[in-house]
Amino acid sequence: MKESIKTRVRITDTTLRDAHQSLWATRMRTDDILKIAEKIDDAGYYSLECWGGATFDVCMRFLRENPWERLRRIKKVCRKTPLQMLLRGQNLLGYKHYPDDIVDRFVALACENGMDIFRVFDALNDPRNLEQAIKSVKKYGGHAQGTISYTTSPVHTIPAYVALAKEQVSMGIDSLCIKDMAGILTPGAARELVGALVKALPDLPIQVHSHMTSGMAAAMYMAAVEAGAGCVDTAISTMSSFSSQPPTESMVAILESEGFDTGLDQAKLAEINAYFQGVKAKRQPASSAKVEPVDAGVLVHAIPGGMISNLRSQLAQQDALDRLPEVLAELPNTRADMGYPPLVTPTSQIVGVQSVLNVLSGKRYSMVTDETKRYAAGYYGRTPAPIEPKLRKKLMGDLKPITCRPADLLKPGLAAAAAELPPNTIKSEEDILSYALFPEVALGYFKWRKEGGPIPADEEEAKSVSAAPVQKQGGAPSQSGAAPSGAASAGKGVAVLAPLNGTFYRSDAPGKPQMAADGAQVKSGDAVCVVEAMKLFNPIKASASGKITFLVAHGAAVTKGQALATVE
């Protein structure tokens, strides 16, 4: 008797993390999750992605929740299905490199609190940035999933991706994820990439992660599965599509019709979905209800949807929303200049803001953010393609290039973080990690917790959200066409002008000494202060040599063209 044996294809549910991060700015609450957690645990998923990405920041900043507590409470209910998180390699859940001792302790505590599978990725696909996290996951008994951050460029070839996968296998990964954060992986390219990986590494389980932004993800998953991928990421239908993952129910129907067995039961999925329809009515931000179902523009410009909305708000802060088309045209050029980084946190931010500056300043790279400077010098890792030497020198400014693993330059940080905390602020070691990752946000949360503050209502929270990133603007500056960092005569002396709307600082990082004292002798071209705009620090250079007098207070809002100081 011949019987066809169905191939098993597993499904990771992203409803509790990526889906609401993509659709609702990560505003799902722990109570929303717990009311349905048992049913989700019972559905037969391969794993539940429920932590990582923006979870920490949003939990503490807006929801006034302890992210560790969320993990413990989910784990208490979900005993059958492994829990999964997204980890930015050496960046953990933050936006910079952390020392190895912090990475190691974070992973240890995540395992202790119930995390099972760690998807570890790096924005530049630099394996040195994955090394410590993978080592720690293995050390504490977790499942280490390596990652290819997928993008397209002349240097992102199939052999290069296969080599990257092999390198991660040698580090001990248990499986590999192809992470298509922008939703640009086509079915044809997926078939080719998965096929090559299966051929080169036949024992390595392959999972595919994508977003429905461009509308291709479900078809792409099917092609990837046919080529040998064993697991795909989906979200329950109410929490799916748009910039989220493909709908679970549809994907199950597609896969089963092609003879694959997902182990998921449509009746159970329908119950879970009914629950999230109710949550959606409460939690969906009004702004996300207006989003187009498919952004076909992604097929042309390959810029992730989330990035475009960031560019929009950055341009709005500079009263320059009308220049979005120019920025969209500039962005691929800036990305090429910077060595074709995949566009994902934090490179999406660095490349995005630099493109905005390249357009607004009128002269490309006449303004370079601190982040671009550090990126060019190698502090984020190796760029996929080298930056043209002359441009690299210009971008780095006075920074010396590094060739080592960036985290090798960092001193252990855990004890220092613990020592910095004011007395009676923390309740557990986990709190120290929260603080090490997000110092200001964690302190705000600890204070709220100590004082027993109210749980923020959705409306209050929405207000703080819209207020947070947009700085209060003065009237439009009269010299809106003023040259950036330009010199102009302002009474006696030469004025140093604000090149952008933003916040004025005398030092280039919190707690650091002033870059130039009032009355100091400065040389033309010295960085003397900072204007923070679009969440990045833009060093401002002296426009002449002489004695500097500052005109603006540290921390004040400034508008483009405003005189910050005079040099005489």
Ligand code: CO
């Ligand atoms: Co994603």
